[in-house]
Amino acid sequence: MKRLALHLALGVGLALTAFQPALAAADAPDQYAARWPLQLPAGAGLVRLPLPAEVLTQLQTADLRDLRVFNGAGQPVPLALDRSSPETRVPAPPPIALPALPILADAQTGTATAGNNLSLRIEDGPGGRVVRLDTPPAGASAPAATLVGALIDTREQEAALQAIELDADWPAARPFAFRLHTSSDLRHWQPLGDVTAYRGADGTMTAPARVELHGDVLQGRYLRVTWDRAAAPDAVQLRGVRLLPVPPVATPPRIAVPLALPAGAAGDPHAIEWRLPFATPVAALDIRLDGSHALVPVRLLARQQREQPWTPLARHVVFHLTQDGQEQRSPPLELGPHGARRDWRLEADAATPGFTTPPQLTAWLAPAQLVFVASGGPPFTLAAGRADAAGTYLPLPSLIPGYEPGAQGRLPAAILAGAAPAVATPTAAPVATIAPGGQRDLRQWALWAVLVAGVLALGGMAWALMRQLGKPPGDRED
Structure with missing residues (x-):
């Protein structure tokens, strides 16, 4: 026993x-399939490592968990994954100040004239409709008139607007309403918006007289501002307006990865299939056509496994046109949450000749970086590419004392010290190929x-x- x-x-x-x-x-x-020696800043204990394309194209997990940093003893160090987009500062466009031309109404006839003794007259001629501002002869007396509004020439303004602010004075200690209209011919007016403003007895404003817009463009139109005629003629003074353009959208930086299609992938002019050699999600797919005049409606499909049916993701019109000597190309196709796929299929509309030559494909990847503790001795090594890797990332705030949003961007940066083993242009494998x-x-x-x-x-x-x-x-x- x-x-x-x-x-x-x-x-x-x-x-x-x-x-x-x-x-x-x-x-x-x-x-891990790929390894890179790292170069760390001298004396840095907490380091960030922006991940370049040669690293992202080696990953075999969609959540990027197959990344490790090893110290000189071969031990993994504590690290966190940061997939937030770096802050992109886009300067706001300055306001556009335009003067206002007073609109006067004849007290007897009701004829509208423009201030400064300028008469507003519209003529129809063989060349089209013409707006004329005529000055009466010297010595002629101006008719009695009442200020009823203001006219602003916005025909040359091409910017989309988020708001219009009025540079004006109006009766104090009571709400006062302004109405805005636009017209292309000074005869037919369409409402644009209105605002009720207020000034205290001491002249202070609780808020600017502002009319919110939603990307309206006033190009080719006039702007008219009117108000309550019950106010005394000299109680309202509109000096001009400020046009506030829509701020440009800050496009998050992305990493371009050109894809080289394998031989025979474009045998069918109406369908192209390929398999990505990496699992990093694709944020957008840029499709470029050869030739100066080409346009092809397409449908993009994808799947994660070869045994699964194709899932339609999006429709897009791919074009490359030349107009007045300027090239016009279709924008990249945004994929959103659908980019974590391995197998892809691009179909051209059957009513078109399809792809006469294979298109140029570029995968746009969202940026990411590691934040790690440089524990243990050098040299430090970055490893990537293992489909069965377990998730070991720590929460980002747990690595940075006194963490606040954006603090990781102020950490010293490490870089890859040697040449990357991954090629800059990964070759997309045919769908039928099993690696x-x-x-x-x-x-x-x-x-x-x-x-x-x-x-x-x-x-x-x-x-x-x-x-x-x-x-x-x-x-x-x-």
Whole structure:
């Protein structure tokens, strides 16, 4: 009995001894497909590492969990993944100040005139409709008139507007309403908006007289501002307006990865299929056509596994046109949350000749960076590319003392010290191609073999023990 127990303990120890080295090697640098030496700033203990294209195109997980930083002893260091877009500052366009031309109404006839003795007259001629501002002859007396509004010439303003602010004075201590209209011919007016403003008895304003717009463009039109005629003629003074353009949209920076289609991928002019060699999600796909005059409506489909059916993602019109000597190209196709796919299919509209030549494809990847603690001694190594890697990222605030949003951008940056093993233009594999697993798959099988062997050994020893216990007392071995 004692001898059997000794054999059992020895078997368990041997199984664990054989299993532990394989388990310890599960997260070693050589378990990853690509490795880069890192160059860290001198004396830096907390470092950020922006990930270039050659790293992102080696990843085999959509959530980027197959990234590690190892120190000189081969130990992984604590790290966090930062996928927030770097802050992009876009200067706001300055306001556009335009003067206002007073509109006067004849107290007797009601004829509208413009201030400064300018009469507003519209003439129709062979060349089209003309707006004329005529000055009466010298010595002629201006008719009695009442100020009823103001006219602003906005015909040359091409910018989309988010608001219009009035540079005006109006009666104090009571709400006062302004109405805005636009017209292209000074005869037919369309409402643009209105605002009720207020000035205190001391002349202070609670808020500017501002009319909110939604990207309206006033090019080719006049702007008219009117108000309550019950106010005294000299109680309202509109000096001009300020046009506030819509701020430009800050496009987050992205990393361009040209894709080289494999030979034969464009055998069908109406369909192109390819498989990405990396799992990093694609934020947008840029499709470029050859030739100066080309236009093809397309449909983009994708799937994660070859056994799955194709899923339609989006429709797009791809074009390359030349107009007045200027090239016009279609924008990239935004993919949003649908970019984490491996197999892709681009279909041209059947009513068109399709792709006479294979299009140029560029995958745009969202930026990402690692933040890690430079613990242990150098040299530090970045490793990437392992489909079965476990997630080890820590929350970003746990690495940065006194964390606040954007604090990671102020950390010193590490860089790749050597030439990257990944090519700058990854070749997209045909969909039918199955990439070999490589050396890390052999290690994985060896790990499982050791584990199964240990379990079988333990099972055999347990079976032998049960048989021994089932024998009569005189037949048992000591």
